[in-house]
Amino acid sequence: EVQLVESGGGLVQPGGSLRLSCAASGFTFSSYSMNWVRQAPGKGLEWVSYISSTTNIIYHADSVKGRFAISRDNAKNSLYLQVNGLRAEDTAVYYCARENSDYGLDVWGQGTTVTVSS
Amino acid sequence: SYVLTQPPSVSVAPGYTARITCGGNNIGSKSVHWYQQKPGQAPLLVIYYDSVRPSGIPERFSGSNSGNTATLTISRVEAGDEADYYCQVWDSSSDSWVFGGGTKLTVL
Numbered sequence: 001e002v003q004l005v006e007s008g009g010g011l012v013q014p015g016g017s018l019r020l021s022c023a024a025s026g027f028t029f030s031s032y033s034m035n036w037v038r039q040a041p042g043k044g045l046e047w048v049s050y051i052s053s054t055t056n057i058i059y060h061a062d063s064v065k066g067r068f069a070i071s072r073d074n075a076k077n078s079l080y081l082q083v084n085g086l087r088a089e090d091t092a093v094y095y096c097a098r099e100n101s102d103y104g105l106d107v108w109g110q111g112t113t114v115t116v117s118s
Numbered sequence: 119s120y121v122l123t124q125p126p127s128v129s130v131a132p133g134y135t136a137r138i139t140c141g142g143n144n145i146g147s148k149s150v151h152w153y154q155q156k157p158g159q160a161p162l163l164v165i166y167y168d169s170v171r172p173s174g175i176p177e178r179f180s181g182s183n184s185g186n187t188a189t190l191t192i193s194r195v196e197a198g199d200e201a202d203y204y205c206q207v208w209d210s211s212s213d214s215w216v217f218g219g220g221t222k223l224t225v226l
Contacts, residue, residue: 033216037161045153045161045204047215059213062119095160102167104151104206105215108160 002107004096009112016086016116022079022096022109025101030054033099036081038092039111048094049081064090073089086116120209122218129224130195138221140188140205148207150188152181155220156201164203179211192223200225 008020022034036048049070050059058070067085072078079096093113097105119200123141130136140150152165163172165181178193192199205218 037215037217044202044220045155045206047217052212061214062212071141097161100166102149103170103172104163104166105153105161106163106166106172108162108177110160 002098003110004098004107006094006096006109006112009094009114010100011115011117012086013118014087017082017084018114020081020083020094020096020112021053022081023110024077024098025112026081027098027107029077033057034070034072034079035097035105036070036079037095037097037105037108038090039095040089040092043092050099051079058073083114086114088116090114091116097107119212119215120207120216122207124203124205124206124218124221125221126224127224129226130192131226132197133194135224136192136195136199138190138192138203138205138223140190140218141186142188142207143186145186145188145207146184148183150181150183151206152179152190153204153206154201155204160205161204195223195225197225199206199223 005023051070069082071080093111096109096110098107101105153161154164155161168183169181180191202220
């Protein structure tokens with residue numbers, strides 16, 4: 001079964017840091033680009049970061065540029081998001097999602113919740 | 119940056135057809151993807167590349183894209199179709215995925 005499982009979320013104070021993880025299984029992880037997408041409470045979807053299959057291309061949304069860093073370990077079938085300098089507006093459910101060429105984001109995890117509050 | 123505009127809500131009676139629009143500047147030149155999200159669940163890809171249904175998505179779901187508007191059409195709407203729907207494109211000018219604001223489909 002193709003599956004993505006996120007972890008690492010939690011309650012953190014403003015200015016704090018977390019490392020989100022996404023464990024992939026059931027497919028050849030190293031063949032796919034991956035993304036992080038977040039959703040603030042009661043709000044819509046917001047794309048956060050993209051990383052190509054071989055890590056040579058990385059993009060971040062302007063709202064997180066300089067604070068968040070996406071990475072992956074193909075040997076461990078894992079995707080990561082290092083989130084630093086957290087702000088209240090970063091409070092959201094963070095989803096990892098597999099990108100299937102031009103076919104959009106075809107596999108999503110169940111999400112991990114990040115809450116930024118003092 | 120590129121902006122996608124969706125109506126906040128669409129309502130339809132069971133058995134009728136729902137059309138959810140996604141507006142963007144010359145969106146017809148881009149590939150549009152559509153996602154369904156039910157409360158407490160992760161998004162689900164229901165249409166990719168403007169009009170292609172992934173395996174397992176009912177034929178009642180279809181898509182089109184031309185000019186400045188892409189449309190998700192749900193025929194013979196069922197209660198189980200009630201959800202939020204999002205359109206998405208890749209914006210090559212900013213190297214970013216862009217989502218529409220989402221449309222809440224209510225089945226009356």
